[in-house]
Amino acid sequence: MERRELLKMIAAATGAAFIGNPLALAAESAQRPGTGFSADDMQLLNEIAETIIPRTDSPGAKDANIGQLMTRLVSDCYLPGEQALFRQGMQKLNEAALNQFGKAFLLLEQKHKHSLLSELNDEAYRYNKQNKVRHWELGRPGGTPDEDKALPHYFTLFKQLTLFGFFTSKPGATQVLRYVAVPGRYDGEFPYKKGDKAWAT
Amino acid sequence: MSVNEYDAIVVGSGISGGWAAKELSERGLKVLMLERGRNIEHIKDYKNAHKEAWDYPHHDVPTQQMKLDYPVLRRDYPLNESTFGMWANEKDAPYTEDKRFDWYRGYHVGGRSLLWGRQSYRFNEQDFLANAQEGIAVDWPIRYEDLAPWYDYVERFAGISGSSEGLDVLPDGQFQPPIPLNCVEKDVAARIKKAFAGTRHLIHSRCANITEPKPEQGRTNCQYRAKCWLGCPFGGYFSTQSATLPAALKTGNLTLRPFSVVSRVLYDKDKKRATGVEVIDAETNQVIEYKSKLVFLNASAFNSTWLLMNSATDVWEGGLGSSSGELGHNVMDHHFRVGASADVEGYLDKYTFGRRPAGFYIPRYRNWHKDKRDYLRGFGYQGSASRQGWQKDIREMGIGAELKAGLSEPGHWGIGMSAFGEILPYHDNRIYLNHQVKDKWGLPVLAMNVEIKQNELAMRKDMQADAMEMFEAAGLKNVKGYDSDYAPGMGIHEMGTARMGRDAKSSVLNKHNQVWDAPNVFVTDGACMTSASCVNPSLTYMALTARAAAFAVEELKRGNL
Numbered sequence: 001m002e003r004r005e006l007l008k009m010i011a012a013a014t015g016a017a018f019i020g021n022p023l024a025l026a027a028e029s030a031q032r033p034g035t036g037f038s039a040d041d042m043q044l045l046n047e048i049a050e051t052i053i054p055r056t057d058s059p060g061a062k063d064a065n066i067g068q069l070m071t072r073l074v075s076d077c078y079l080p081g082e083q084a085l086f087r088q089g090m091q092k093l094n095e096a097a098l099n100q101f102g103k104a105f106l107l108l109e110q111k112h113k114h115s116l117l118s119e120l121n122d123e124a125y126r127y128n129k130q131n132k133v134r135h136w137e138l139g140r141p142g143g144t145p146d147e148d149k150a151l152p153h154y155f156t157l158f159k160q161l162t163l164f165g166f167f168t169s170k171p172g173a174t175q176v177l178r179y180v181a182v183p184g185r186y187d188g189e190f191p192y193k194k195g196d197k198a199w200a201t
Numbered sequence: 202m203s204v205n206e207y208d209a210i211v212v213g214s215g216i217s218g219g220w221a222a223k224e225l226s227e228r229g230l231k232v233l234m235l236e237r238g239r240n241i242e243h244i245k246d247y248k249n250a251h252k253e254a255w256d257y258p259h260h261d262v263p264t265q266q267m268k269l270d271y272p273v274l275r276r277d278y279p280l281n282e283s284t285f286g287m288w289a290n291e292k293d294a295p296y297t298e299d300k301r302f303d304w305y306r307g308y309h310v311g312g313r314s315l316l317w318g319r320q321s322y323r324f325n326e327q328d329f330l331a332n333a334q335e336g337i338a339v340d341w342p343i344r345y346e347d348l349a350p351w352y353d354y355v356e357r358f359a360g361i362s363g364s365s366e367g368l369d370v371l372p373d374g375q376f377q378p379p380i381p382l383n384c385v386e387k388d389v390a391a392r393i394k395k396a397f398a399g400t401r402h403l404i405h406s407r408c409a410n411i412t413e414p415k416p417e418q419g420r421t422n423c424q425y426r427a428k429c430w431l432g433c434p435f436g437g438y439f440s441t442q443s444a445t446l447p448a449a450l451k452t453g454n455l456t457l458r459p460f461s462v463v464s465r466v467l468y469d470k471d472k473k474r475a476t477g478v479e480v481i482d483a484e485t486n487q488v489i490e491y492k493s494k495l496v497f498l499n500a501s502a503f504n505s506t507w508l509l510m511n512s513a514t515d516v517w518e519g520g521l522g523s524s525s526g527e528l529g530h531n532v533m534d535h536h537f538r539v540g541a542s543a544d545v546e547g548y549l550d551k552y553t554f555g556r557r558p559a560g561f562y563i564p565r566y567r568n569w570h571k572d573k574r575d576y577l578r579g580f581g582y583q584g585s586a587s588r589q590g591w592q593k594d595i596r597e598m599g600i601g602a603e604l605k606a607g608l609s610e611p612g613h614w615g616i617g618m619s620a621f622g623e624i625l626p627y628h629d630n631r632i633y634l635n636h637q638v639k640d641k642w643g644l645p646v647l648a649m650n651v652e653i654k655q656n657e658l659a660m661r662k663d664m665q666a667d668a669m670e671m672f673e674a675a676g677l678k679n680v681k682g683y684d685s686d687y688a689p690g691m692g693i694h695e696m697g698t699a700r701m702g703r704d705a706k707s708s709v710l711n712k713h714n715q716v717w718d719a720p721n722v723f724v725t726d727g728a729c730m731t732s733a734s735c736v737n738p739s740l741t742y743m744a745l746t747a748r749a750a751a752f753a754v755e756e757l758k759r760g761n762l
Binding site: 191 | 251253254255258259260261262263264265266268269275276380381382383384386387424425426427549550551552553554555556557588589590591592593595596599600601602604605606608609610611612
């Protein structure tokens with residue numbers, strides 16, 4: 001999303017621009033070279049990711065800066081069609097926020113962020129089922145040029161990138177899941193009790 | 202001896218080249234090992250060995266640029282950030298496809314010994330007899346007994362973990378203790394045994410990851426990190442770097458020359474002997490000749506054959522070894538990507554610790570003993586059971602804290618297995634030189650014309666149906682079969698193209714892996730295979746190489762070469 005548009009939305013919603021000082025704003029809004037994403041985009045993506053995987057008693061998506069990773073994966077690993085859908089998705093998600101709550105997504109209260117994305121999540125399942133898109137949310141991000149694969153609902157892209165990015169990040173893999181770099185042995189009957197974490201890999 | 206003169210030249214430094222270098226240098230020969238790619242020094246050059254997913258810019262996901270640059274690699278799993286640069290660059294070293302052929306090559310010191318699956322099984326007696334009994338291709342010139350002591354020898358040195366099972370279909374060997382099966386696999390094994398009255402066996406895989414240290418080689422046992430393809434700093438599995446190369450270097454007789462593209466075997470038509478090889482320095486393009494009494498071709502199946510095709514063309518248009526009409530023919534691989542998966546109920550108080558480098562194996566049982574099918578030969582299964590991690594069915598979890606909590610616990614147990622089937626040696630499955638296309642060094646490239654046929658397609662039906670049948674018989678739930686299609690080459694088990702045989706009219710190599718038309722040239726990699734069996738082939742290359750090297754040195758001493 002264009003920063004100017006966002007600022008307009010923020011202004012419309014709150015009556016004031018409030019993020020940072022003007023100099024910082026100028027620096028932030030400069031696009032990350034080559035990615036085509038602005039610092040604002042990353043903030044939006046971090047908020048989306050955090051709503052999908054929130055900080056609880058353990059780190060959440062924002063702690064792992066999943067917004068930044070998402071922009072990198074989209075820019076470098078997505079096919080043009082996936083990239084376009086992702087960008088449309090950012091816009092549509094904000095439009096949905098405006099329609100439902102009269103505010104840009106970033107300005108929503110946490111419970112409204114959650115309810116909006118929960119609805120989109122359900123919508124995505126329905127859409128994917130109708131269009132026979134299978135398990136995209138668990139796949140490795142990025143299609144292959146000569147593969148003819150149906151694209152999922154845009155929200156599925158956010159979810160895929162969030163889950164993949166978070167559970168392969170250090171906080172996700174080592175604090176939310178478990179990871180031992182050098183196990184040194186294999187135990188095929190390792191005791192487990194409900195509540196014990198899953199291994200990251 | 203001048204600087205460019207050696208007793209033996211070994212072309213290639215992968216699994217079989219490493220063995221050739223070790224055996225020849227330990228027997229006192231001055232050996233030059235040539236490798237077309239860069240050097241990779243054990244431990245020091247394993248640059249990603251200690252990296253985690255989050256240390257890569259894209260968490261190990263390939264970028265679109267990588268996919269554009271590697272149109273073959275991107276067809277399957279090998280393209281990623283952690284092993285990037287370990288597979289051959291398709292632009293520098295192209296090939297052409299009359300029919301789709303996925304060729305995964307390791308052009309660096311160690312070759313695919315750094316990138317292999319490490320499953321290590323012996324061929325059985327029948328594998329060496331089947332061609333003759335069924336009238337397929339030509340008879341192997343050797344029998345299991347010829348190779349058995351060499352299997353013993355290479356297993357002891359390489360370190361193969363596995364269990365002795367007393368099965369004629371999968372001969373036992375010199376094993377270290379096996380990598381454990383987990384609780385689910387053990388139970389499924391017992392249920393399959395009962396359901397099939399002891400005719401089908403789910404056993405420990407046999408694997409070149411060591412379970413006991415080999416201090417004499419400076420190797421620590423496998424640490425269960427599952428990072429074998431990044432190079433193991435513990436020497437936990439057999440590779441050129443961890444095992445054969447240090448042994449060869451210790452003799453003081455080995456010279457290793459990386460960046461050496463061997464373009465021709467030099468041939469003296471009067472003496473009917475090779476006199477050495479011609480090398481193009483991959484970095485400077487300088488052309489250099491190296492002389493030797495023996496030449497071992499271990500450049501990987503297709504590249505060893507490419508080298509023969511590009512040699513002695515003034516004598517034989519089709520190259521050295523082409524007089525039989527079989528050079529480049531009879532390409533084989535193992536066909537796979539077919540099998541089944543299932544859910545396993547219970548065992549929820551059990552989990553696993555550590556990441557195994559291999560799971561279970563079910564040896565062939567089709568067309569074995571009294572079993573008779575409408576196709577020839579058979580297949581084995583590789584598989585494993587595990588609990589689901591975060592990548593599980595999350596439909597019901599929505600988003601937010603509930604989803605996070607749900608994904609941070611393991612799910613139910615599941616099990617899956619994939620069959621690996623034998624491909625028959627068909628004369629018309631072939632590779633040949635394509636002079637229209639040149640590689641970075643101006644050399645002609647290979648063209649591939651390979652397909653699987655009726656026998657393999659019929660076998661694939663059993664490969665899927667049997668997997669489902671076994672899981673169902675074991676009482677597992679939600680059994681799903683799959684066939685994800687197979688394109689030749691995907692098994693990364695290229696075999697044939699310079700087969701061994703009993704006479705010069707129908708084979709390229711004799712029973713000691715000598716080229717009939719140049720007895721001081723030995724080919725002991727996958728090119729030499731007369732048939733493919735259904736078991737992973739590398740252990741057999743090791744045994745054939747050690748056997749041929751011992752013979753070559755004896756013959757040299759006898760003055761026959």
